[in-house]
Amino acid sequence: MRPSLSHRFARVGRRAVAPVLLATIGVVSTASAHDFWVIPDMFVFRADSVIHASGRAGTRFPVGTPVQPTRVADARLIGATTQTKITQLSVEGSSLRLHEKAPAAGQYVIAVTLTSTSTRSTPANLLRFLRAEGGAAEAARLEKENALVGQDSVVYQATSYATAIVEVGRGGPRAFAVSTGLPLEFIPVNDPAHLHVGDTLHVKIVGNGKAVPGIGVFAGPAVDTTASASGAAPATAANTSLVLSADGNGVLHLPLTSAAAWNLRAAYVYRHSGAPEWRIARATYVFNVSASH
Numbered sequence: 128m129r130p131s132l133s134h135r136f137a138r139v140g141r142r143a144v145a146p147v148l149l150a151t152i153g154v155v156s157t158a159s160a161h162d163f164w165v166i167p168d169m170f171v172f173r174a175d176s177v178i179h180a181s182g183r184a185g186t187r188f189p190v191g192t193p194v195q196p197t198r199v200a201d202a203r204l205i206g207a208t209t210q211t212k213i214t215q216l217s218v219e220g221s222s223l224r225l226h227e228k229a230p231a232a233g234q235y236v237i238a239v240t241l242t243s244t245s246t247r248s249t250p251a252n253l254l255r256f257l258r259a260e261g262g263a264a265e266a267a268r269l270e271k272e273n274a275l276v277g278q279d280s281v282v283y284q285a286t287s288y289a290t291a292i293v294e295v296g297r298g299g300p301r302a303f304a305v306s307t308g309l310p311l312e313f314i315p316v317n318d319p320a321h322l323h324v325g326d327t328l329h330v331k332i333v334g335n336g337k338a339v340p341g342i343g344v345f346a347g348p349a350v351d352t353t354a355s356a357s358g359a360a361p362a363t364a365a366n367t368s369l370v371l372s373a374d375g376n377g378v379l380h381l382p383l384t385s386a387a388a389w390n391l392r393a394a395y396v397y398r399h400s401g402a403p404e405w406r407i408a409r410a411t412y413v414f415n416v417s418a419s420h
Contacts, residue, residue, distance in 0.1 A: 232297070
């Protein structure tokens with residue numbers, strides 16, 4: 128039997144690094160920056176089958192280290208009209224493994240939230256953290272708005288969110304435009320399941336319930352050019368990530384240049400009315416791009 132997409136990627140995973148849950152004032156370097164991904168074993172599962180996916184933290188999609196189940200604050204399987212809590216979580220090899228049976232045929236979004244980390248730091252280090260985590264445009268926005276002027280220290284709460292879109296069976300209700308309710312979301316305008324190399328994905332970036340004009344987004348295919356699985360073709364070139372910005376309506380226009388598993392990632396900073404701390408949402412979105420028509 129041919130290894131699954133996630134298990135092939137697991138061969139190049141790195142040794143696990145213990146998560147830091149509380150930090151004090153200090154320097155944040157780009158070396159400490161890690162994204163969190165959910166990577167389905169396949170992007171099309173047979174009807175009535177269990178959906179299997181891996182969760183990893185790393186710096187080069189999709190390789191990385193496993194995330195412990197204790198760090199998962201919430202995991203859901205979101206359909207067009209249903210939501211199912213994912214309860215089967217375990218570490219297997221170099222991955223957090225998620226298993227859940229879809230209630231019916233159709234399209235689903237796997238959505239995972241990790242536990243938050245709280246940090247007290249200087250304003251300069253908050254901006255440095257944002258830039259290291261892919262939020263350079265957000266850091267520039269805070270500076271332009273003078274949001275941190277006059278403050279000796281700030282508290283910020285950082286949370287990672289990962290989503291991926293899969294098909295169960297053929298046809299069925301579509302879920303690509305359904306909101307997950309997460310503080311930072313990628314909501315496609317056109318169905319990713321119908322896209323091929325040469326097409327363009329249009330996706331709205333929603334932060335705290337509103338479109339985010341000009342937000343910076345990193346996008347690119349999987350770096351492992353040897354990996355392949357049913358419903359997922361290998362990338363044609365490694366390290367081909369793009370740095371893009373959403374337009375004035377908060378919509379990103381992404382040209383799809385490779386048949387592969389693709390990942391979008393972004394960081395967004397906000398503060399609830401009256402709340403003393405800043406909140407930083409880091410989000411990823413994994414989808415598949417098929418070969419040309």
